[in-house]
Structure formats: structure tokens, C-alpha cells
Amino acid sequence: MPTDLLAGLNPKQREAVETVDGPVLIVAGPGSGKTRVITHRIAYLVRVCGVTPYRIAAVTFTNKAAREMNLRLAPLLGQAVRDLTAGTFHSFCAMVLRRDGDSVGLDRNFAIYDDPDQIDLLKRSMTEVNVDPKHFHPRAVQSAISGAKSQLLGVEGFKDRRDSYFDEVVFRVYERYEALMTRVGTVDFDDLLMKTYLLFENFPDVADKYRNRYVHFMIDEFQDTNVAQYAIARQLSRESRNLCVVGDPDQSIYSWRNADIRNILSFQTDYPEAKVIALEENYRSTQTILNAARSVIAANTQRVEKDLWTKNGPGVPITVFEGYDEKEEAQFVIKEIANLTKDANGSVDGLYALGDIAVMYRVNAQSRALEDECLRYGVPYQVVGGLKFYLRQEVKDLTAYLRLAANPHDDVSLNRVINRPTRGIGQRTLDELMRLARDAGTSMYTAIEGLATSGDGAGIESVALAPRAIRALTDFKSLIDGLASESERLSLIELMELAVERTGYRRHLLEDDERGEERIENIQEYVNSAGDFADLEGRDALNAFLEKVSLVSDVDELEEKAELVTLITLHQAKGLEYPVVFMVGMEEKLLPHSRSMEDPSEMEEERRLCYVGLTRAKERIYLLRAFRRGLWGRSEPTLPSRFLNDIPKDLIISPVRGNSRSAASPAVRLGPARTRFANGERAPTPPVDSNSLRTGDKVRHASFGEGIVMSSSRSGADTELTVAFKEGHGVKRLLRSFAPLEKVD
DNA sequence: CGAGAATAGTTTTTT
DNA sequence: ACTATTCTCG
Numbered sequence: 194m195p196t197d198l199l200a201g202l203n204p205k206q207r208e209a210v211e212t213v214d215g216p217v218l219i220v221a222g223p224g225s226g227k228t229r230v231i232t233h234r235i236a237y238l239v240r241v242c243g244v245t246p247y248r249i250a251a252v253t254f255t256n257k258a259a260r261e262m263n264l265r266l267a268p269l270l271g272q273a274v275r276d277l278t279a280g281t282f283h284s285f286c287a288m289v290l291r292r293d294g295d296s297v298g299l300d301r302n303f304a305i306y307d308d309p310d311q312i313d314l315l316k317r318s319m320t321e322v323n324v325d326p327k328h329f330h331p332r333a334v335q336s337a338i339s340g341a342k343s344q345l346l347g348v349e350g351f352k353d354r355r356d357s358y359f360d361e362v363v364f365r366v367y368e369r370y371e372a373l374m375t376r377v378g379t380v381d382f383d384d385l386l387m388k389t390y391l392l393f394e395n396f397p398d399v400a401d402k403y404r405n406r407y408v409h410f411m412i413d414e415f416q417d418t419n420v421a422q423y424a425i426a427r428q429l430s431r432e433s434r435n436l437c438v439v440g441d442p443d444q445s446i447y448s449w450r451n452a453d454i455r456n457i458l459s460f461q462t463d464y465p466e467a468k469v470i471a472l473e474e475n476y477r478s479t480q481t482i483l484n485a486a487r488s489v490i491a492a493n494t495q496r497v498e499k500d501l502w503t504k505n506g507p508g509v510p511i512t513v514f515e516g517y518d519e520k521e522e523a524q525f526v527i528k529e530i531a532n533l534t535k536d537a538n539g540s541v542d543g544l545y546a547l548g549d550i551a552v553m554y555r556v557n558a559q560s561r562a563l564e565d566e567c568l569r570y571g572v573p574y575q576v577v578g579g580l581k582f583y584l585r586q587e588v589k590d591l592t593a594y595l596r597l598a599a600n601p602h603d604d605v606s607l608n609r610v611i612n613r614p615t616r617g618i619g620q621r622t623l624d625e626l627m628r629l630a631r632d633a634g635t636s637m638y639t640a641i642e643g644l645a646t647s648g649d650g651a652g653i654e655s656v657a658l659a660p661r662a663i664r665a666l667t668d669f670k671s672l673i674d675g676l677a678s679e680s681e682r683l684s685l686i687e688l689m690e691l692a693v694e695r696t697g698y699r700r701h702l703l704e705d706d707e708r709g710e711e712r713i714e715n716i717q718e719y720v721n722s723a724g725d726f727a728d729l730e731g732r733d734a735l736n737a738f739l740e741k742v743s744l745v746s747d748v749d750e751l752e753e754k755a756e757l758v759t760l761i762t763l764h765q766a767k768g769l770e771y772p773v774v775f776m777v778g779m780e781e782k783l784l785p786h787s788r789s790m791e792d793p794s795e796m797e798e799e800r801r802l803c804y805v806g807l808t809r810a811k812e813r814i815y816l817l818r819a820f821r822r823g824l825w826g827r828s829e830p831t832l833p834s835r836f837l838n839d840i841p842k843d844l845i846i847s848p849v850r851g852n853s854r855s856a857a858s859p860a861v862r863l864g865p866a867r868t869r870f871a872n873g874e875r876a877p878t879p880p881v882d883s884n885s886l887r888t889g890d891k892v893r894h895a896s897f898g899e900g901i902v903m904s905s906s907r908s909g910a911d912t913e914l915t916v917a918f919k920e921g922h923g924v925k926r927l928l929r930s931f932a933p934l935e936k937v938d
Numbered sequence: 939c940g941a942g943a944a945t946a947g948t949t950t951t952t953t
Numbered sequence: 954a955c956t957a958t959t960c961t962c963g
Binding site: 284450744 | 939940948949950951952953
């Protein structure tokens, strides 16, 4: 039934779906139905062209995008979706390397080092080649190495390219870092790509295997791929030439992570026969939002002209609000959310659920003020990212034990937990152990093994270790060996629980850590998450779990919950859409960020970031800024973002504070911010309080229990209550419309 | 060796 | 302001 797959598509979309032979470049503006085109194209390949899903690979930017693709394909393909290869570039490569990585010297059970792990090993590499980490920032070296790998420059390649003293230093560290990584049997994120590339390049039979399998290869978010990723895609589609890439240069926001926008240009030279299809009709946003976005992006010079348009109506104007500081900025957001979500009775609004709303910001640190206010007023929210679950200390500690069970030669993990809880293995002992490992060219685990077999005592003067230290080390080795052998027969959950107990980690948390309870809860949550792997056995479960843990991102965890407001960075918001969007911190040095001020091309990326934010909104957008912003404990005056100036004034409406003379005198701090709209057009209607609460009323709160209303005051269109609760919950300020409050007689 | 104090560095975005 | 690392003493 080809017709139903094409029904409801506009001519361009239809063309994109039907063009299945040869290379295709789809330039897809925001909200242009890109996901729809990708899923329908895959379904078309399967159902109309008779291609089995097994022969199709589609790589996306996040696991979430992949999951969503699967979800939307399921009704079109049924069970067959399961044969499709869909995932991130990194997970695709991890799969290839698990299967065939032995050709490039990889153990099947290699671990994937995340950022902090990588920095750890890098620091060690630096000390070993006498580069002072005080003088050269490990972070800077890491970024240089990562940049090299993203362009497929191995140690040798980098050697020929270096042209500064810094490069010289990086080269020395890079060389040692690679040696250590090989020794401990691990790879970093960039290795996943580069090693896959090398595998395909040097082992044609392996490459052919994948080339034969993947007759169709699709890449989403192509503007954010790096050179290595594009090279792999080219290797795979060398014979078939069926490479379909989808992207939007205006939404390229990851150049700092070595994404190379030039891939789009290269694509057109590498595949001169490629068909280029532009999707320019926007189905997402109102005319007003689109106009604003367009006028912001138009100021970029390095740009392929593209004209977005929509049949949607103008909708409501954009609201621009300036608060006194980030706290007032956050309060405005909260109050506006209250207006937008209030029960329809008595309000013109009341159209939205909390899940329809997102608050977006440039840097994670900005979520703090927003969270504080949400907590204070009882607004349910979820923060995407920030303190990442998998990067939490206790989670990483347990992961380290698991990794050691899978591969005891993983030095970074070993270092992490060898003395956690304390086992009498201090820095001196560790230094000596590292020296031994280095001299023998082995992992630290093997070095301990050496100590054990040569017997403690008898004539090993070269080993400057006390018998007690040797004892402690060999005990630790037995602990790891024990976990490793148990991992063969226990279920993953059992293994994790065993690890927490047998290593003494649980006791350690309970006794020595003031946040122990909280950490144990996190561990519990972590252990529970392993339940998904229950159908796999022993080692396989462990390996699969560890891989997942290394490759998940925070957006992946994002849940579309109707009852939660989403707090998210602009970067993470890429690819998402919300009926209502608040962009906070529209200030110079924040958006655009201060680090982008010097470089014009970085400034253009900031502008694209702003464009991405604006185009996430379907119906309403609020642009906020604070007159003063706290930074490093200091509060400093700010300047409005240049991007605000680029939005035509006739698209904007600015609410002013209650009795302040004008919006332009923000320093005047007045009582509770009573919001009134300047042109009076959409002034929020005061609530009709049928069940109003007054001072002295007894109330019951869902989580705080019983309390007494101390005072109530009108705040915007809502009522702010000050309630004293019993049982040590203290005095809280709550918004009537959110607080789960009941009157008690 | 370990615990607590002093101190430095941190905040751009993340697979 | 906050935290992560380094320093100092018991």
C-alpha cells in the first residue's frame, strides 16, 4: 500500500521519501516534518521497495531520537522494526567493534571511558612523560587529542601535523595515553569512531561484511557529525552509494565537539550526483515565532539561504520580560506558568499542561535559580542533565567495581575504588604500584599479581612496599577475583548487590558519609535499572549493561510527563518541541556566551543556538533576562542580548511591573511582582476563588501535612499563601493553584 | 595512613 | 558559592 505512506505529505516530503536510489541530501528546516520523512522513507524502502529492515541502518544523534524513530516506525512496520539497525553513531561503532574489534587488537569486553575517566588516565600519562598538569590543563590536552581523533589523526598522523610547542606536548602525552589505553583494554568515545574507521580501512573483508549488509545508510542531524563519522558513512556506502543524510546547517551547534559543518559541502562534492531536497514548510510554530527566528538567523553570514514559511496563523505576540535578578526572572516564569495552566474557569488561559512547557537556558548553572523557585512554589519539574545520574560518585564507584569484574586491567577503575572504602592502601603504596606497573609495562592488577607470586619478603629489594601494604593489595585482588568469578553465574542485580556488600561499600556509605542515605538510594535506583537486563546471562548481562551505562545521555532519560515542567539547556533541546517555551538569560555574555565573543564563527554558532531555542516553540515564547545576574557569588549588571535587538518590535509585548514607571527602570524593586500587560491585551483575569483560603484557615498539604494559613496575598493572577506547617516542616510560601492543599474544618 | 583544614579553580554546550 | 584537590597534623 504505497499510497498511505505518501498520503498527507507535501510534494517535497514525498520526493524525499520516494528518492531511495543513490545519495540524497535533505535540508530540513525546524518543524518541517523531518522525523516523519525519515520514518516514512524507511517504511517506504521496506514496504514498497521490498528492502528488508536488516539491510537498513539509521544513525541519530541521541538514543532517544533512535527510540522515537522505532516507536513511530512500529505501526508502519510491525515486528520487522526489530531488524532495523537504529542508534547513535557511537553505539553503532561499539556494536561493530564488539563483534569484529579483535582485528584491531580490541578485547571483546573493552570498557568505554567517559570524560572523567579519560581525564584521569590523561593526568597519569602526563606525569609519566613529565608534563606538569599544573602548566598544561589536562582538559586542554584532552580536547586537542579528541580533536585529532575526530579528524582521524592517530598518534603518527598527529606527529606530522604538529606545529607548535603545545602540539609537541600534546604529541608526547597522546603517545603515552594511547599506550596506556591499549594496556588497560579500554577505548574512549573518539576511539569508537576512529577504530571503526581503521577496522574498515585495514580489513576489507570486515568492511565488506558490513557493506553487504547495510545497503541503505541514513544519518540524521548531519550538520553535527564530525569528519570521522562522515568517513565511516562513506566507507559503508562506497558500493551502494545509498547514503541519505538529513540536516540543517542553521541548527549546527556542536562545532565545539568537533562537528564539522563542512561535511555538508563535502557531501555534495563527494556525491555530485546527489539529489538535494529542501523542506521549508514549517508545521510547528506560529507565524510570529517563525518571523522572530528568521530575523535572528538572517544576521549570520556563513549561511545557505533557506526560506522557512508556514501556513499557521500569527498566534500571540512574543513576551519579553526583564527581571531584577535571576530570582525575579524565575519568579516571573513560575507565575506565568501558573497563569497558563490554571483551570479554565475564570481564566482566559488554562490551556496548557505542565508537560507542555519548557524553560531553556544556555548553561546548566542557570537551572539553580529556577529549581529553587519551583521548589518554593511547589511547581513540579524535571531537570535534564545537570548532575548526571551516571556521573554521580556512588554510581561511578559501583560501576568501577563492575568494570573490574569484567576486566581487572582497567586501571582507572582500579584506582578509583582500591581504597574506597579505605583498605589501608595510601598514596605511597599506590605510587609504588604504579611505578611497578609502568616498569613492567603491565596493568596495576598484573603488578599486584606479581607481588603475590614472588612471595612477600624473599629478596625483592626493588619492591619498596611493606608486607602490610602487599597484604592489603593482594586482599583487594582477591576481592576483585571473587566478583569476577561470581559474575559468571549471578544475575546482574545479584552481582551488583553482592558488590555493594562484599566490598564494604554500603557500610562505608552508612558510616562515613553524611549523605550516605541519599547515595544508597541512588545505588538502589542504579541497581533497579539493571532489571532491564534480566533476560541476559552472567557475563553477557554485565557487558551489555556496562555499555549502556557508558553510552546513555541525559536527554535519553528525558520523560514526556504531562505533569512536569522541563528545565533544559538549549543544546539538549535540539530536536524537541513544546507548545510553550521560556528562554531565560537573554543577556550578553550568556547568550551569546562570553567565550564566543572573540571569534566571529563562534558568535554565529551562538546565534544558531538562539535560533534552535526559538524554533522549539509551537505557540508561545517568552524571552527573559535579568538586570543583574549572580556569577561566582558576585552579582553583576548585565546587558540585553544582541539577539533581542534582532527581533522586530512589532512581534513583542512587554509586561511591566506593577507600579514601576516603565520597564526601562528595572532597578526599582517593588513588592510582589504583580504582572500587568503593557497594552492591556491579554491581561490575566483575576481568579474566581470559589474555595479561597484566608488567614487562620486550617489546611492539609499532600506532603507537608497539616498547617495554618499565616497570610495570603494576590500575586499576579494567583494567590500566594504563607502557611505554617506542623512537624518541623516549617513555614512555606505556596501558590494556590499548584499546592496540593485542602481546607480542613 | 587518614581526617580535617586550606586552597584553588570553576561555569558552555555532551556522544 | 561550591567543590575538588592538596596540605598538615595526629
